[in-house]
Amino acid sequence: MKKSRKIAISTVNDEQIVEAWFDQNSKQSFRQSLLKWFRVHRREMPWRESRDPYRVWVSEIMLQQTQVATVIDYFRRFIRQFPTVQRLATADEQSVLRQWEGLGYYRRARQLHAAAKMIVAEFEGTFPATVDELLRLPGVGRYTAGAIASIAFDESAPILEGNTVRLFARLMGLTEDVRVSKTQKILWRFSERLVPAKGAGEFNQALMELGSLVCRDRDPNCRACPVARSCVALSLGTQREIPVASPKFEYESIREAAVVLRRGKNVLMRLCQPSERWAGLWDFPRYPFPHGDPVSNLTRLIKKDSGLDLELDEERLSLRHAVTRFRIELKCYGGRVRSGRLKRNSAFQWVSLHDIDELPLSATGRKIARSISAFF
DNA sequence: AATTCGGGGTC
DNA sequence: GACCCAGAATT
Numbered sequence: 436m437k438k439s440r441k442i443a444i445s446t447v448n449d450e451q452i453v454e455a456w457f458d459q460n461s462k463q464s465f466r467q468s469l470l471k472w473f474r475v476h477r478r479e480m481p482w483r484e485s486r487d488p489y490r491v492w493v494s495e496i497m498l499q500q501t502q503v504a505t506v507i508d509y510f511r512r513f514i515r516q517f518p519t520v521q522r523l524a525t526a527d528e529q530s531v532l533r534q535w536e537g538l539g540y541y542r543r544a545r546q547l548h549a550a551a552k553m554i555v556a557e558f559e560g561t562f563p564a565t566v567d568e569l570l571r572l573p574g575v576g577r578y579t580a581g582a583i584a585s586i587a588f589d590e591s592a593p594i595l596e597g598n599t600v601r602l603f604a605r606l607m608g609l610t611e612d613v614r615v616s617k618t619q620k621i622l623w624r625f626s627e628r629l630v631p632a633k634g635a636g637e638f639n640q641a642l643m644e645l646g647s648l649v650c651r652d653r654d655p656n657c658r659a660c661p662v663a664r665s666c667v668a669l670s671l672g673t674q675r676e677i678p679v680a681s682p683k684f685e686y687e688s689i690r691e692a693a694v695v696l697r698r699g700k701n702v703l704m705r706l707c708q709p710s711e712r713w714a715g716l717w718d719f720p721r722y723p724f725p726h727g728d729p730v731s732n733l734t735r736l737i738k739k740d741s742g743l744d745l746e747l748d749e750e751r752l753s754l755r756h757a758v759t760r761f762r763i764e765l766k767c768y769g770g771r772v773r774s775g776r777l778k779r780n781s782a783f784q785w786v787s788l789h790d791i792d793e794l795p796l797s798a799t800g801r802k803i804a805r806s807i808s809a810f811f
Numbered sequence: 812a813a814t815t816c817g818g819g820g821t822c
Numbered sequence: 823g824a825c826c827c828a829g830a831a832t833t
Contacts, residue, residue, distance in 0.1 A: 498828040505819065505827085539817025542831080576830045596828045616812075643828055652826060653822075683825085684814085712816070758817055762823095798818060814833070820826085
């Protein structure tokens with residue numbers, strides 16, 4: 436008897452911690468308080484000006500792992516150039532990637548483009564309107580499907596992302612690592628139990644807005660919180676210790692070299708291959724920084740890969756940047772071609788200075804391109 | 812269950 | 823520097 440009771444208590448940490456919260460709190464009054472707050476503090480955002488599923492979809496893809504402030508201008512430009520799903524579907528991928536340049540996670544742009552073609556072809560232009568249909572689109576996972584279905588189609592679908600993870604963890608007083616799947620499951624369950632049958636779109640946006648503006652990562656503003664009375668963390672004074680999250684990765688410092696090789700008005704560029712970082716984007720020829728004499732070693736590397744006979748100058752530009760789990764120190768060299776022709780089906784290609792503006796580059800590639808006059 | 816995939820904001 | 827951001831797909 437005592438034994439089974441003990442087991443029951445330890446399993447409270449799992450699914451039933453959710454039920455414990457709902458036992459202690461009225462979800463109707465929680466929803467009311469939240470929506471009342473949201474109607475006052477709701478921020479204007481370009482994708483909130485309509486409920487056009489296409490625009491909601493584009494915004495949700497852009498917002499994956501990307502802050503609202505960063506997305507706003509990208510969204511405006513993207514919708515200006517690709518105002519409908521049909522226009523996106525018939526665009527070429529390079530122009531889509533060009534609009535995405537600087538946002539990062541470029542797979543999102545390629546999948547968005549692929550999904551637009553799917554919608555036009557398989558759904559005959561009728562936008563997928565349910566979570567289950569939306570999940571068939573590449574780049575659309577559980578969060579994004581729930582967000583689109585609820586915001587654009589008023590489906591009662593739950594969401595879970597950065598803001599709501601933090602909010603829910605504090606509301607329940609969750610002290611477990613929110614990155615492990617067991618905790619994710621608890622958080623999804625919480626979202627499922629909380630989402631209303633009607634008005635889920637507004638409700639979900641209100642949750643995220645509260646997480647973003649009030650239940651902030653650092654410095655949560657509990658005095659301004661409309662649902663403070665439902666917050667276990669606040670009642671225990673542990674709101675600053677929650678959420679607990681294991682580190683995502685450790686940084687590794689690496690050094691690279693890039694080369695701006697000129698031939699007349701053209702510059703040697705390389706199309707990043709599908710298996711590489713920046714797939715589909717253009718980059719300057721780039722290598723791990725060679726040991727020994729960088730100029731002579733780089734000259735040999737480029738000659739081997741491109742087939743060109745060339746002459747390199749000294750270092751002209753040094754950039755530091757971080758990408759994924761790497762801190763990169765990138766040194767850039769200028770150079771001229773003496774003779775030779777490009778190898779066939781190497782990813783290299785001569786690009787005129789003017790055309791570089793139209794190509795999608797990585798953020799560092801664009802920095803090099805902008806200071807290209809320093810190499811001539 | 813881990814890793815990959817960017818880049819900028821912020822303290 | 824270190825962590826976060828309206829995550830998804832792959833290994």
